[in-house]
Amino acid sequence: MTSVATRIADALAPSISSAFGVMGNGNAHLIDALRDTTVAYVAVRHEAAAVAAADGYYRACGRLALATATYGAGFTNTVTALAEAVQAHTPLVLLVGDAPPTGARPWDIDQRSIAAAVGAETFTVSQADAGRVTIAAISHALTHRTAVVLAVPYGLAIAPAEEEGVLPSVVVPTPVTPEPAAIEAAAQLLARAERPLLLAGRGAWLADAGEPLSVLADRLGALTATTALGRNLFRRAEFDLGVVGGFGQDDAMDLVGRADVVLVIGAGLNQFTTRFGTLFSPETTVIRIDDRPHGEHPAVTMSLRGDARLTAEALLARVRPVPGRTARWREAVADPAPFRVRDAGTERCEDGRLDPRSLAVRLQQILPADRVTVSDGGHFLGWSNMHWKVAAPNRTMMVGTAFQSIGLGFPSAVGAASALPDATLVVTTGDGGALMALADLDSVIRTAKRGIIVVWNDAAYGAEIHMYGRMGLGTAPMLIDEVDFAGIARSLGGRGDVIRSLDDLSAVEAWLASDSNGVYLLDCRISTSVVAPYQREIYEHAVAVSA
Numbered sequence: 001m002t003s004v005a006t007r008i009a010d011a012l013a014p015s016i017s018s019a020f021g022v023m024g025n026g027n028a029h030l031i032d033a034l035r036d037t038t039v040a041y042v043a044v045r046h047e048a049a050a051v052a053a054a055d056g057y058y059r060a061c062g063r064l065a066l067a068t069a070t071y072g073a074g075f076t077n078t079v080t081a082l083a084e085a086v087q088a089h090t091p092l093v094l095l096v097g098d099a100p101p102t103g104a105r106p107w108d109i110d111q112r113s114i115a116a117a118v119g120a121e122t123f124t125v126s127q128a129d130a131g132r133v134t135i136a137a138i139s140h141a142l143t144h145r146t147a148v149v150l151a152v153p154y155g156l157a158i159a160p161a162e163e164e165g166v167l168p169s170v171v172v173p174t175p176v177t178p179e180p181a182a183i184e185a186a187a188q189l190l191a192r193a194e195r196p197l198l199l200a201g202r203g204a205w206l207a208d209a210g211e212p213l214s215v216l217a218d219r220l221g222a223l224t225a226t227t228a229l230g231r232n233l234f235r236r237a238e239f240d241l242g243v244v245g246g247f248g249q250d251d252a253m254d255l256v257g258r259a260d261v262v263l264v265i266g267a268g269l270n271q272f273t274t275r276f277g278t279l280f281s282p283e284t285t286v287i288r289i290d291d292r293p294h295g296e297h298p299a300v301t302m303s304l305r306g307d308a309r310l311t312a313e314a315l316l317a318r319v320r321p322v323p324g325r326t327a328r329w330r331e332a333v334a335d336p337a338p339f340r341v342r343d344a345g346t347e348r349c350e351d352g353r354l355d356p357r358s359l360a361v362r363l364q365q366i367l368p369a370d371r372v373t374v375s376d377g378g379h380f381l382g383w384s385n386m387h388w389k390v391a392a393p394n395r396t397m398m399v400g401t402a403f404q405s406i407g408l409g410f411p412s413a414v415g416a417a418s419a420l421p422d423a424t425l426v427v428t429t430g431d432g433g434a435l436m437a438l439a440d441l442d443s444v445i446r447t448a449k450r451g452i453i454v455v456w457n458d459a460a461y462g463a464e465i466h467m468y469g470r471m472g473l474g475t476a477p478m479l480i481d482e483v484d485f486a487g488i489a490r491s492l493g494g495r496g497d498v499i500r501s502l503d504d505l506s507a508v509e510a511w512l513a514s515d516s517n518g519v520y521l522l523d524c525r526i527s528t529s530v531v532a533p534y535q536r537e538i539y540e541h542a543v544a545v546s547a
Contacts, residue, residue, distance in 0.1 A: 004130045004152065007161040008095070009033035011134035015170050016066045016093070018418050020044055020053035024070025026097015029157035031068060039066065042418060042447055045439035047077035049411030051147070052399065053443075054092040055085045056415030059397040060372055062206065064091055064141065065415065071097035071154065072107045076114065080405050083118035085147035087402035092147045093137055098124065100154040115149045122149040128162045139171035145292075175207070176291040178306030178314055186263075186287050186304055187318035193261035193285075195329045196222040199244060201273075202229035203266020203290065205393035207308035210234065213265060216316050221326030223333065225256060227267045228398060231390040238336050245273040246534025247385040252339040255332060257281050263315075264288040266308045269297055272401075272534070276541045342386055347502055349527035354500065356380065356456060356526040360387035362502050363454065366509045371424040374416050376409025376437070377401055378430035379462030382532025384454075395423070400433075407436030410444050417448040424512075425451035425519075431480055432461045438488070445494040445519045452508070453494075453521040455485045458528045465528055466535045467542065482525075489521035496521040 008030060019041045023031050034041050044050050047069040054065035069078050075096045085092055099108035112122040123137040137150045190196055198217050204210065214235040217224050224234040225241040225248075234240050241252040248256070253275070256262075262284055267273060269288070280286060280299055288297070289304045289311045304311055333339060345357030360383040369391060375384055377400035390396045399412040409429040417425045425448045434441070434455050444451060456462075464478040486496030497507055499522050508520055 001160045003029070003033070003157065004125065004127060004159050004161045005029040005033040005157040006036070007130040007164075008125065008134050008150070008152065009037050009039070011131040011167060012066060012093070012138070013037035013039050015138050016064050018042065018057055018415075019066035019068060020057075020415065021050045021066075021068035022047050022070070022074065024074050024097070026070035026072075026074065026152070026154055027068045027095060030095055030152060040418075042414065042443075044411060044414060044443045046411070047074050048081040048408070049414065049437070049440040049443060051078045051081035051085060051092065051094055052408045052411035053415035053418070054094075055081065055088065055090045055147075056374060056397060056399065056412035057419045058090050058092060058415075059412075060394055060416040060419035062394065063419070064093070064138065066093050066095055068095040071099065071111070072109060075111050076109070079114060079118060080403065081408060081411070082115065082120055082147055084400060084403040084405060084408060086119040089145040090147060091141040091145050093141055093150050094120070094147060095150045095152070098151040098153045101156070111149070111151065120147050120149050122151050124151040124153065125156065127156065127159050129164065130161050131164045131167045135167055135170055143171055143173045175307035175310055176305060178304055178311045180314075182304050183311070183314045183318055186302060187315055189261055189285055189287060189302070190220055190263060190315065191319050191321045193220065194325060195258055195260045196220045196326060197256060197259035197262045198222050198224045198234070198265065199226065199262055199267060200224070200230045200233045200265045201227040201267025202393055204230060204308045205233055205266070207266060207291075209265060209308035209312050212309060212312035212316055216312055216319065219316065219319055220321055221330050222263075223255070223259070223329065225252070227273050228385055229396070230267065230393050231396060232392055239330055239333055241333070241339060243385065244279060245275055246537050247382065248275075249339055249342065251341075253279065255339070259284055261285045261287065264300075265312070266290060269299060274299060275537060345530065349529045351527050351529060353458075353525050353527035354502075356383045356530055357387065358502065359499070359524055359526060360384060362505060364388050366505060366512060367426060367452065368424045368512060371395065371426045372416050372420045373397070373426045373428060374399065374409060374413040376427075376429040376433040377404070377406040378433050378456075379466060379532060379535055380428065380430045380456035382534050383456065384428045386533075406430065406433035409433055410437040410440040413451070414440065414443045414447050417444070417451065421449050427451065427453040429453070429455055430462060431455055431457040431459065431483060431485070434485060435480070435483065441489065442492050445489070445492050448519050450517045451519040452512075453489070453519065455521065455523050456526050457482065457485065457523055458526050460528050462528060463535065466531050467539055470539060484523065486521055486523040489519070494519040494521055496523060499524040
């Protein structure tokens with residue numbers, strides 16, 4: 001007899017190699033059925049971590065992963081991470097238990113409606129169609145680049161599955177081909193540009209468009225830039241202005257504002273990327289490439305619907321720029337050094353605590369180049385994103401930013417470490433987010449082959465201090481009693497040091513040089529007196545809007 005759980009596991013296995021979860025009544029038999037497949041299962045400590053780890057896995061390697069939790073409270077614990085995955089367009093499957101076919105029990109809830117409220121569609125299996133529904137769920141996740149819920153009513157997992165014959169193949173989305181007329185119009189605009197700029201986001205990397213876009217930039221004599229999630233996509237670093245938006249360098253952003261035609265590829269153009277609408281000049285022609293239909297964006301002059309790689313290649317076939325027209329534009333960055341200058345701060349602030357800028361600079365010097373960086377949300381985002389280099393778009397991820405949450409850093413790192421086990425894992429988090437995700441610090445220490453955790457510990461919710469504290473609100477609710485994260489890491493089997501001076505980093509520097517494995521937590525005691533530039537930008541916008 002083939003059980004429903006076995007049928008589901010067998011249908012999942014060809015598309016999924018890794019699963020993350022917390023076992024409970026609703027999914028125990030489903031997890032057990034995975035043992036007889038090629039799917040590797042990693043236990044986490046909180047249900048939100050199951051979804052966040054599956055999300056982090058996809059962001060790091062581009063492959064689908066499974067999350068699993070029980071029904072009721074197990075499912076509701078996943079909702080924030082599920083919303084983040086939907087907002088970030090991360091395909092994943094959340095396998096959960098659900099109410100039995102005989103009717104809801106006191107602890108059962110309408111899980112389908114809750115999932116729908118955050119944008120996730122639910123696929124519910126039965127004895128007659130467990131395999132086909134599983135395939136449909138996977139296909140939907142891949143086609144729409146989103147998270148889906150695969151629900152198994154209680155008691156059904158151990159029931160015999162009815163014969164379904166040969167299951168259909170998973171539907172893999174076909175890249176969208178751009179319209180020739182739209183390509184011709186965009187090519188003419190680009191060819192006439194005197195100050196062209198190519199701006200790429202994570203979508204360009206997912207489409208493997210880096211090479212044709214780099215060739216297109218050279219053909220146009222264009223400068224390039226990226227979003228925070230698209231860094232190092234272009235091959236000519238000397239003509240790249242770096243990250244745009246709040247993490248951007250001011251002189252480089254001024255140059256972005258001088259572009260007369262901007263080609264945007266696979267980037268969302270949200271308020272942070274566009275500096276609240278001030279990044280481009282009002283006279284700039286903005287052409288946007290994306291394979292999904294979007295509503296009108298105030299900055300976009302022309303939309304090109306198509307796969308990023310196919311569209312870049314089509315533009316290459318049509319663009320014939322006038323030789324020398326844009327030579328002066330690239331000469332503007334003949335010496336790229338001024339566009340790389342960042343304020344490195346001083347070692348200590350007046351309150352005696354570390355300046356986060358100087359700490360970030362020193363960490364960049366000692367962290368290995370072969371790393372994958374996972375960043376939680378919070379004020380500290382400014383330091384790692386402005387001072388740390390990135391090898392490729394999949395080697396850095398900012399989790400929580402799509403849904404504006406904190407506390408997903410540790411669990412997302414579990415997925416990234418599973419996807420890229422040979423790279424050094426670097427987790428960067430604030431003390432507030434670290435406390436929220438504390439259960440899965442254990443998971444990081446258990447699963448990462450080699451990792452560094454940087455806790456930017458300012459004993460506060462920094463973003464609130466620099467927003468609402470400046471507005472005059474009482475700061476007591478924004479403060480956190482100082483926590484010994486290094487001690488907690490040691491109690492869970494990792495290494496840990498409190499970092500109060502840059503000299504305190506010597507021990508971790510020696511550890512990194514030794515090629516030792518394990519996880520090393522740096523509890524960095526930083527000052528709240530230094531405000532990240534992007535946070536000042538958010539504050540100034542909020543004040544202007546409320547004026």
